[in-house]
Amino acid sequence: MKKKSKGMLMTALICGAVYLGGSPVYASELQEFSLDEYVVTAARTETKLVDTPANITVVDAQTIEERHYQDVSEVLKDVPGANVMDSGQGAFEKTIKLNGDDRVLVLVDGRRVDFASGTSSGRACVDMGLLPDVGLVERIEVLKGAGGALYGSDAVGGVVNIITKKADRSFGKISIGYGSMGAKDYSAMYSIKEGKTGVSVAASKYEQDYYKYRDVKTDKTKRWLSGSEMDSEKVSIKVEQELSNATNLEVGYDYNKYDGISMSSYDISSSVDKETSNVYAKLNWNINENDQGYLQIYHNEYDYKAIQSLSGILDGDVNDKTFGV
Numbered sequence: 001m002k003k004k005s006k007g008m009l010m011t012a013l014i015c016g017a018v019y020l021g022g023s024p025v026y027a028s029e030l031q032e033f034s035l036d037e038y039v040v041t042a043a044r045t046e047t048k049l050v051d052t053p054a055n056i057t058v059v060d061a062q063t064i065e066e067r068h069y070q071d072v073s074e075v076l077k078d079v080p081g082a083n084v085m086d087s088g089q090g091a092f093e094k095t096i097k098l099n100g101d102d103r104v105l106v107l108v109d110g111r112r113v114d115f116a117s118g119t120s121s122g123r124a125c126v127d128m129g130l131l132p133d134v135g136l137v138e139r140i141e142v143l144k145g146a147g148g149a150l151y152g153s154d155a156v157g158g159v160v161n162i163i164t165k166k167a168d169r170s171f172g173k174i175s176i177g178y179g180s181m182g183a184k185d186y187s188a189m190y191s192i193k194e195g196k197t198g199v200s201v202a203a204s205k206y207e208q209d210y211y212k213y214r215d216v217k218t219d220k221t222k223r224w225l226s227g228s229e230m231d232s233e234k235v236s237i238k239v240e241q242e243l244s245n246a247t248n249l250e251v252g253y254d255y256n257k258y259d260g261i262s263m264s265s266y267d268i269s270s271s272v273d274k275e276t277s278n279v280y281a282k283l284n285w286n287i288n289e290n291d292q293g294y295l296q297i298y299h300n301e302y303d304y305k306a307i308q309s310l311s312g313i314l315d316g317d318v319n320d321k322t323f324g325v
Helices: 004-028 061-066 073-075
Strands: 056-062 082-086 094-098 106-107 138-143 158-164 171-178 184-194 197-208 211-214 219-224 231-244 248-261 269-286 293-308 312-324
Touching: 056 061, 061 138, 073 082, 073 094, 073 138, 094 106, 094 158
Parallel strands: 106 158
Antiparallel strands: 056 138, 082 094, 138 158, 171 184, 184 197, 197 231, 211 219, 231 248, 248 269, 269 293, 293 312
16 A cells, blocks of 8 residues: 555656646647648649638648559549549550549649640540659649639649659658559659759659459459550659759759550550650749749650551551740
8 A cells, every 4th residue: 555655646746747847848849830831823822721712622742652642643533523534444544624624734843734645535635644753742732623814725624733842851762562463663762952952863663564354244354355564664853953042943854654555445455655755944033932933944745656556557646845934
């Protein structure tokens, strides 16, 4: 009984010490502050999300990592009001609709993405498979509803703005994965910050040897007869230079290659080859203030070619070059 009383006495003394003398120090060290979330897509200027009068959804890097999304299209599938058109068949493209409209403008750090779907009949469709590696994404802002007043007629359904990570710290990451149907996934990213200069480099490669389908007659899973392999490669390089406390310069290069077999029916398929090459430069000023601005210039090149596997007939051929500011 004495031991129990002594233990209770010691507990009371310790608790009293915390309440009387220790709380100001420890409480201040453990306080957490929730900062306001800002978006730029709705008004083209940085605005608090709570003050934005538009229907906008933000998916941040932490959410992307926790849910293990493999690409941008997987992220958008979980956004309310977004519908990703995905056939799931080999190298066939993935496109997006917002609020039922396929006129969706896709931006990467505010730059228009112009590599349109090669076979889709949509009026403003973008091939989602050619967007940057999801590991580079800081956040994705999805504006649902007409954005034509700010962005033009190709934003009637809405806007998807993919904002990539800044090279503001030094770190590296390597990932290797294997899956069914001969799937292999490799990715690496390295960022370094020295003084006023930041450099980030990222590369990824995804391969899949074949696809399977379920036969409705036998209710059995079978391997696609005519072959359905696919291969995707992505490389991104970005250099950021601080010019002053309020201005910086970004220069970058993005490359995507996506090829494989696109199946249109059980015995008809096409060999698809897609490639994009994008170069850009962006000058930002007043980066530490609310009244921010930027001047950018970019050049996008997109190549698409599809040949029917059985007949050898050219099924599609697109070469598009875009220069923008």
